[in-house]
Amino acid sequence: MPEGVPPEGLQRRWRDLVDRRLPQAARARPEWPVRLDHCFARILLDNACGGPWRESVAAPAWANMPAERLAFAIDLGEAVLSAKADLDLLNRRSLVWRGKGGFKGRGRPAPAPGSLTGDGFLLRRWIRADDAPFAGLNADPEVMRFFPSTKDRGESLIEARSLDRRFEVDGFGPWAVAVPGEGFVGFVGAMRLIRPMPFAGGEAVGSIVEIGWRLARSAQGRGLATRAARLALDDLSGRCLVPAVVAFTAACNAPSRRVMERLDMAFSEEFLHPSLLAGDPLQPHVLYRLTMPEPSAARDRVSRDRAPGNHRS
Template sequence: MPLETRTARLLLRRWRESDLAPFAAMGEDPEVMRYFPSRLTRAQSDALAGRADRLFETHGYGLWALEKRSTGDFIGFTGLAPVPAFIPGPGGLEVGWRLARSFWGQGYATEAARAALDFAFGRLELEQVQAITAVINEPSRAVMERLGMTATAEFQHPKIPVGSPLRVHIRYAVSRAAAAQACAAADLTR
């Protein structure tokens, strides 16, 4: 299991103590947390970072901290995690990401998630990876579609209250072949 991997602009690495303060700032940012049920306290952010990193020890994959290679700045996370058991539908792994607001709109989420998919299909030899988000989360859905993912099902998130605009979620999935095709198509447009 690699402890880190690189893309053209990013270092995907294990979490460091120095990541915790900027990660906590992300968790307190109402725009970053717009499509989540609530913002996170510092303790909640620290616990999430710990769980994200421990996945590497327990599962051989996890959620990498993202570092911008040109500056060394922590910009968020991406990686793989088990689909929670309380989510209806098939289990398996999901790819996810969260970036600090100042790094939105620059292609980092797609670049980082593509590296996570490369790991899933190459190292883990998976045939399919999923992604889950609120239906109203258009920015993440756009990333999913750039990754070659297609919508497979909508569902009511069991941990979000009835009446919340975040309750209706959507599951996307991508096969190894579709991800490779999307990556090749993206390379042709550069």
């Protein structure tokens, strides 16, 4: 939650944003796809929740949504008002999730395959059998030591659905990672950044793609994050034609920073994460960037990674 802003303050800001400011601004924006307060609320809440908001928040959303997520929705609305977020794009994402529309023509995402095969692991779409091990992963203090807190089972289920839904609207997303004999061990993959972020380019909602990972304790220290990320990046470059990605983490998260460096990502800048309070040791973050290789070069790199004896990571 933003520092110094109590929940009731966020609620007042939300009501003013969707009841007054956005409908008023729509009078001068004929290109906007919606005009009514409840439509603005639907778009912002769905994108903040990563799917139809009623599936994760009881009505009324403004009174029941966690403060951090409501702040996310408010930030998104402010980005729309300042022309840093494309309302039409956000609306189409919401409609796809609700089964009421889709992307057409050049805006249609490349369809994602059901899985990608790596050496000793599989990247695949999420299934309901992943719910229990994902909840266990998110409840492990060691796994979550660089996050603000662990997550309970309900929060994990909401996150799992949100992560998989990204494939529907972007054509890519965080893949579930499965290892023979172990099953689901976490996720690795890419996400389009929808929240405005305080680093160069991050203020333009939807323009930045992030690569990220979260693995169970049993799957760490084996080079799996690096190898799985390389496979995901190859698909992202070759099938989805994404030209560049970023990765970021708490400055104190040395293990993730090492993975970024093994992926040939270059340190870019430091920033303060907007959802963490001043003084929180996790608020200082570091940003890394990677310009994607040509698809053929990416395939050659992954082939080398799969060669026997070349799994150092």
